[in-house]
Amino acid sequence: MTTSRMAYRLEPLDPANPYLMEIAASLHADAFIHVPDSVWTRDAFTKLMLGGGTIGWLALQDNDPLGILLVRTVLDEAEILTIGVARSAQKKGVASYLMHEGLKVLRSLGIQQVFLEVRRSNLAAQALYRSIHFEEISTRPNYYQNSDGSSEDALIFRLNYC
Numbered sequence: 001m002t003t004s005r006m007a008y009r010l011e012p013l014d015p016a017n018p019y020l021m022e023i024a025a026s027l028h029a030d031a032f033i034h035v036p037d038s039v040w041t042r043d044a045f046t047k048l049m050l051g052g053g054t055i056g057w058l059a060l061q062d063n064d065p066l067g068i069l070l071v072r073t074v075l076d077e078a079e080i081l082t083i084g085v086a087r088s089a090q091k092k093g094v095a096s097y098l099m100h101e102g103l104k105v106l107r108s109l110g111i112q113q114v115f116l117e118v119r120r121s122n123l124a125a126q127a128l129y130r131s132i133h134f135e136e137i138s139t140r141p142n143y144y145q146n147s148d149g150s151s152e153d154a155l156i157f158r159l160n161y162c
């Protein structure tokens, strides 16, 4: 890691702000460029955030948006919907920063457990989640259906606060 976490700041995402929704979509498209089936448009982000219980943040350095985290909460559980970091900013602690700060907010909201799904091939994301104490709890075979007809397992991870 070459950049201190202290260099980043959090900006809450607001679905009423089209500028922020556009930044969210372009960061996401950049981060997921190698998985085109996972890319979400600005409208998709806006719709998700208007759906209720969804909160999210950008990580910025100075005024540059570097990463995005989107979470859905239901009662005392939360699901990480997506996390992505611009390719030019990866491996500099941005995702760690987003997860630590986001999880702090979730804890303050009374969330007890956090779940997420990750592709079996996504070893970088799995290493990130394990580094912040998520544990792998199950598998959904062939959960991700790709447009080329192939499929991939999802691994389910969970973090318990209690």
Ligand SMILES: CC(C)(COP(=O)(O)OP(=O)(O)OC[C@H]1O[C@@H](n2cnc3c(N)ncnc32)[C@H](O)[C@@H]1OP(=O)(O)O)[C@@H](O)C(=O)NCCC(=O)NCCS
Pocket (backbone or CB within 6 Å): 001, 031, 032, 082, 083, 084, 085, 086, 089, 090, 091, 092, 093, 094, 095, 096, 097, 117, 118, 119, 122, 123, 124, 125, 127, 128, 129, 131
């Ligand atoms: C996964 C992703 C969010 C990590 O973001 P990042 O800002 O580069 O991650 P960080 O620098 O905060 O790294 C935190 C930890 O994650 C792990 N990690 C991150 N990138 C990694 C890589 N390429 N290979 C292996 N481990 C990696 C390491 O454990 C790292 O800790 P360390 O720096 O002490 O070794 C980023 O690679 C990304 O946006 N990928 C594409 C989108 C994606 O796959 N999102 C997750 C979908 S489930």
